[in-house]
Amino acid sequence: MIISRKKFLKLTGISMLAATGERIAESLAGTAPSAGPGSPRALTAKRWAMVIDLQKCAREDGCTACIDACHRTHNVPDIDNRAHEIKWIWKEEFKHAFPSAHNEYQAEHIESLPVLLLCNHCDNPPCVRVCPTQATWKREEDGIVMMDWHRCIGCRYCMAACPYGSRSFNWIDPRNDIAQLNPDFPTRTKGVVEKCTFCDTRLAKGELPACVEACPQDAIFFGDLDDAGSEIRQLLKSEYAIRRKPELGTKPEIYYIV
Amino acid sequence: MRDRSLIYLGLLIFLAVVTFPFTYNLAAGSGEMPDLEYPDNETQCVESKEFMRSSHMQLLVDWRESLVRENVRTHKTSDGRTYDISLTNTCLAACHTRKGDFCDRCHDYSGVENPYCWDCHIDPEQTERSAR
Ligand code: SF4
Ligand code: SF4
Numbered sequence: 001m002i003i004s005r006k007k008f009l010k011l012t013g014i015s016m017l018a019a020t021g022e023r024i025a026e027s028l029a030g031t032a033p034s035a036g037p038g039s040p041r042a043l044t045a046k047r048w049a050m051v052i053d054l055q056k057c058a059r060e061d062g063c064t065a066c067i068d069a070c071h072r073t074h075n076v077p078d079i080d081n082r083a084h085e086i087k088w089i090w091k092e093e094f095k096h097a098f099p100s101a102h103n104e105y106q107a108e109h110i111e112s113l114p115v116l117l118l119c120n121h122c123d124n125p126p127c128v129r130v131c132p133t134q135a136t137w138k139r140e141e142d143g144i145v146m147m148d149w150h151r152c153i154g155c156r157y158c159m160a161a162c163p164y165g166s167r168s169f170n171w172i173d174p175r176n177d178i179a180q181l182n183p184d185f186p187t188r189t190k191g192v193v194e195k196c197t198f199c200d201t202r203l204a205k206g207e208l209p210a211c212v213e214a215c216p217q218d219a220i221f222f223g224d225l226d227d228a229g230s231e232i233r234q235l236l237k238s239e240y241a242i243r244r245k246p247e248l249g250t251k252p253e254i255y256y257i258v
Numbered sequence: 259m260r261d262r263s264l265i266y267l268g269l270l271i272f273l274a275v276v277t278f279p280f281t282y283n284l285a286a287g288s289g290e291m292p293d294l295e296y297p298d299n300e301t302q303c304v305e306s307k308e309f310m311r312s313s314h315m316q317l318l319v320d321w322r323e324s325l326v327r328e329n330v331r332t333h334k335t336s337d338g339r340t341y342d343i344s345l346t347n348t349c350l351a352a353c354h355t356r357k358g359d360f361c362d363r364c365h366d367y368s369g370v371e372n373p374y375c376w377d378c379h380i381d382p383e384q385t386e387r388s389a390r
Contacts (some may be wrong), residue, residue: 183385
């Protein structure tokens with residue numbers, strides 16, 4: 001059978017229309033599946049990050065509002081024994097948090113300035129690289145370094161890899177040291193590693209991280225580093241901010257205004 | 259054939275030993291299906307009873323992957339209903355409020371006492387008790 005050029009082009013056109021027609025009709029009717037997971041209430045960003053204003057944070061001596069809120073929200077046990085303790089967010093003196101910025105003649109109020117520490121949700125996280133089970137991984141859509149406690153085998157490679165001590169290991173069953181269980185969040189079990197998750201569960205419900213919400217001094221800012229108009233980007237533009245050990249190449253995403 | 263009686267006796271003992279687990283369970287009444295307490299407020303589960311009986315673990319594993327790894331936090335049933343993915347808040351708090359009379363009874367019956375789900379996932383009834 002010989003087909004004329006005109007007929008060939010016609011046939012090609014019709015079959016292409018037939019192949020794509022369904023999708024076109026779908027999108028015209030607005031029934032095409034919408035992209036992206038999560039509920040419409042969820043807070044989303046391309047790269048979550050945090051800015052902490054240390055002067056504001058130090059205003060009230062011994063304040064632990066953010067730590068208490070975080071640990072209550074996530075069923076973090078309060079274990080007295082330092083060898084077994086679990087922490088997601090805690091305070092350390094400036095000279096320990098930023099050892100390279102320390103010098104022996106520095107003013108005492110700088111040296112002892114309390115610094116809030118938590119997982120830096122590094123953009124280049126060494127913990128993720130070493131985890132053999134992918135129990136910890138960086139969420140591509142927003143940069144959060146996540147934990148899957150179902151998968152963690154407790155090898156603690158990630159603890160060795162993290163240069164910030166952001167991770168804790170459950171040496172004992174944590175349930176016995178939780179004053180009040182929060183049913184909205186699971187506990188962990190003996191033998192797994194845990195750390196801050198930037199409150200991914202709260203973000204999915206449209207809520208800010210528990211520490212940000214709890215801070216009575218509004219010293220903690222949370223937002224999208226990828227959005228030039230975000231509050232944290234404005235702050236980073238106008239204030240001098242430092243990060244912990246950036247020279248290691250981990251690209252930590254917690255910024256401290258000193 | 260002088261040993262006939264001995265052989266029969268031996269066979270009888272053998273049969274008794276081999277069938278002991280069955281006869282024991284029959285006598286103890288533990289061979290019967292457990293009597294489960296169903297929720298008062300709901301007549302329908304996430305999927306059919308038959309599916310849940312055979313495959314609830316697969317469903318829970320799918321939920322786990324979906325929520326933790328893909329950040330998809332709701333489940334659409336095969337007939338179009340939507341549920342929040344949560345063992346504690348959907349399965350337990352909303353329906354099977356007395357875990358002991360549902361989950362545990364069946365788990366005990368099938369010899370999977372205390373699956374390690376409960377090491378981390380909270381039974382809300384327990385938190386109420388601890389708060390009191
Ligand atoms: S601070 Fe530590 S635990 Fe957190 S992402 Fe960086 S390396 Fe990993
Ligand atoms: S302890 Fe858990 S999260 Fe850490 S590296 Fe090992 S498996 Fe991964």
